[in-house]
Amino acid sequence: MKTKDQAIICNCCKKVVQKEGVVPDSEFLHVEKLWGYFSEKDGEWQEFDICESCYDKWVESFKVPIKTREATEFV
Numbered sequence: 001m002k003t004k005d006q007a008i009i010c011n012c013c014k015k016v017v018q019k020e021g022v023v024p025d026s027e028f029l030h031v032e033k034l035w036g037y038f039s040e041k042d043g044e045w046q047e048f049d050i051c052e053s054c055y056d057k058w059v060e061s062f063k064v065p066i067k068t069r070e071a072t073e074f075v
């Protein structure tokens with residue numbers, strides 16, 4: 001796996017999810033969103049990273065449970 005040239009920090013808890021120049025040993029959620037015309041953030045580009053434990057807490061708070069399925073093969 002490719003290493004990143006910049007450390008990635010969980011926006012929620014500040015944990016370093018990926019150290020600079022090191023092969024990643026944990027997973028995290030990366031979100032990028034360009035808000036468009038119909039939002040109040042028209043033209044704003046936002047992104048954040050969430051570590052796995054914060055992700056678990058986050059999705060647990062959802063009113064509608066997320067969809068989960070087993071991957072039959074890893075790409």
Ligand SMILES: [Zn+2]
Pocket residue numbers: 010011012013014015050051052053054055
């Ligand atoms: Zn976190």
